[in-house]
Amino acid sequence: DVDLIFAPEVEEMYPTPSLTSVEVARMTDHLCGPFRPGHFSGVATVVAKLFHIIQPQRAYFGEKDAQQLRVIERMVSDLNLAVTVVAVPTVRESDGLAVSSRNQYLSPEERRSAPILYRALQAAQQAIAEGILDCGEARKRGLAVLEQDQSVKVEYLEIVDPEEMQPLERITGPVRVAGAIRIGTIRLIDNLLTAP
Structure with a gap:
């Protein structure tokens, strides 16, 4: 059951151009990092903002994107954020394709x-x-x-x-x-x- 959904508009999350970002170094240098420049910094920044605003006890991220999961886990650890990141196993179609x-x-x-x-x-x-x-x-x-x-x-x-x-x-x-x-x-x- 879901009691509440926080779905802010872009303007609410970014009322002015942001000059601050969160960068998790080294673990974004390989795999998807070179193919998606800036992606992981954007993800880490918006997730950090959401964690700060919502202050959840737990946050769930899928193992299908293991690199993103590790970036979030490392950010939480490095910044001493009071949230438990829960890894959710990959769900697959009957032929093995990861659900996406x-x-x-x-x-x-x-x-x-x-x-x-x-x-x-x-x-x-x-x-x-x-x-x-x-x-x-x-x-x-x-x-x-x-x-x-x-x-x-x-x-x-x-x-x-x-x-x-x-x-x-x-x-x-x-x-x-x-x-x-x-x-x-x-x-x-x-x-x-x-x-x-």
């Missing part, structure tokens, strides 16, 4: 191609489960899946440290296999947490 509002914009043909990202992540995850600890080799397994569909443009498929979101060369513990692709004009992201 963007999925509705896929044409029927694009929608049929879209689960390839999940299959690519699974291929890299399987390589790790089989004992491949070299990130380059595990990535190759995932990229080989993506190369099967010429309509897919790969932005990245990386294996990163799940805390700092930094690319790794060798797997020594839990990792996050993350990917982003474009199908037509639609950008899809997904990730899987895995361990050797």
Whole structure:
């Protein structure tokens, strides 16, 4: 049940041009960061403003966008904000595609191609489960899946440290296999947490 929704207009959140922003360094340098300059600073800033205005006890963010989740978690920790960030597991369609509002914009043909990202992540995850600890080799397994569909443009498929979101060369513990692709004009992201 929802008792109250705070849905401010842009003018209410930004009555004058803002000269202040929140920047979570380093963990936004890879994955989506280079493809979406300024995005994470914008997210961190608006979320910090909302936390300040609302003062929630808990805030829920999806694991589908693991990088954004980690940025928010780190911001909360670094700024000693009195809110508990709760990670919400990724919800998937029956074919593995991560549920996203963007999925509705896929044409029927694009929608049929879209689960390839999940299959690519699974291929890299399987390589790790089989004992491949070299990130380059595990990535190759995932990229080989993506190369099967010429309509897919790969932005990245990386294996990163799940805390700092930094690319790794060798797997020594839990990792996050993350990917982003474009199908037509639609950008899809997904990730899987895995361990050797």
